[in-house]
Amino acid sequence: MKTLILIGAKGMIGQAALSGLGNHKVITASRSGRDCDHAVDITDEASIRKLFEQVEEFDAVVNAVGECEYAPVCEMTEQQWMSSIASKMMGQINLVRIGAEYIADGGSFTLISGILNQKPIPLGVADAVTSGAIDTFVKCAGLEMPRGIRVNAVNPTVLEESWEAYGELMPGFEPVPGRLVGKAFERAVDGFLNGEVIYVDA
Ligand SMILES: NC(=O)c1ccc[n+]([C@@H]2O[C@H](COP(=O)([O-])OP(=O)(O)OC[C@H]3O[C@@H](n4cnc5c(N)ncnc54)[C@H](OP(=O)(O)O)[C@@H]3O)[C@@H](O)[C@H]2O)c1
Known part of the structure; x- marks a missing residue:
């Protein structure tokens, strides 16, 4: 059993991830x-x-957070770009950059990207670009991490559980069911993959 930190645990992807992490202390x-151990x-x-200092000892970080602005590419303001980058790109990179100081030897980081960098949709340019950045980041960072630390990303298509919210944007x-995305997180945490993007598409 590993001790892992799941960030964004109550969100749609967080709940999907949780379904694959039942063997661990989460x-x-x-x-x-809200309804979590930490803010x-x-x-x-x-x-x-502060989060890493409070938890003290952990073997894995699973991140299911990355907020992006949705707008037509020619209408996206710099501020909308910067807030998307601050969350989905730099937020996740900072989890690895800072977390590497605290995580156990042989630990793992699993980040979230998303299918839009493979299959673009209108209004989704910021999500697509930051997802592409995360996929590239894990491929590079995984090669450089010290102490046997692994870094991977899960790149899912839209969840069945989120279809009502996003389906209209995605003809x-x-x-895919969240359970399948949970399996991808399980492979990232329990397997030996490093520097990989684990795609979950139908
Ligand atoms: N849902 C899908 O079908 C799907 C598919 C592929 C990829 N993705 C990607 O997965 C990520 C999460 O999407 P989701 O649908 O799961 O979103 P969601 O249901 O809205 O959940 C978002 C979660 O992130 C937390 N959060 C937001 N900003 C945060 C911050 N700055 N620091 C810490 N926690 C923060 C929220 O916490 P609070 O509620 O406490 O604010 C909530 O737990 C996004 O990047 C999205 O593009 C989603």
Whole structure:
């Protein structure tokens, strides 16, 4: 059994991830901290550091957070770009950058990207670009991490559980059950993959 920190635990992807992590001691966190063990804001370095200092000993970090603005590409403001980058890109990179100081030898980080960098949709450019950045980050960072630490990303298509919210934006997409996405997180945490993007598509 590993001790792992699941950030965004109460969200749709967080719940999907949780379904694959049942063999472990899971410490939950989210921005509000509602119904979680800890509150953390992944866009704030001090908040990230505080979380890792409070938990003290852990073998894995699973992140299911990355907020993006949705707008037509020519209407996206710089502020909308920067807030998407601060959350989905730098927030996740900072989890690895800072977390590497605290995580156990042989630990793992699992980040979230998303299918839009493979299959773009209108309004989804910020999500697509930051997902592409995360996929590239894990491929590179995984090669460089010290102490046997692994870094991977799960890149899912839309969840069945989220279809009502996003389905209208995604004609021709086939949603997948959260349970399958949970399996991808399980492979990332319990397997030996490193520097990999684990795609979950129908
Ligand atoms: N849902 C899908 O079908 C799907 C498919 C592929 C990829 N993704 C990607 O997965 C990620 C999560 O999506 P979701 O659908 O699971 O979202 P969601 O249901 O809205 O959940 C978001 C979670 O993130 C937390 N959160 C938001 N901002 C935070 C911050 N700055 N620091 C810490 N926690 C924060 C929220 O916590 P509070 O509630 O406490 O604020 C909540 O637990 C997104 O990047 C999305 O693009 C989603």
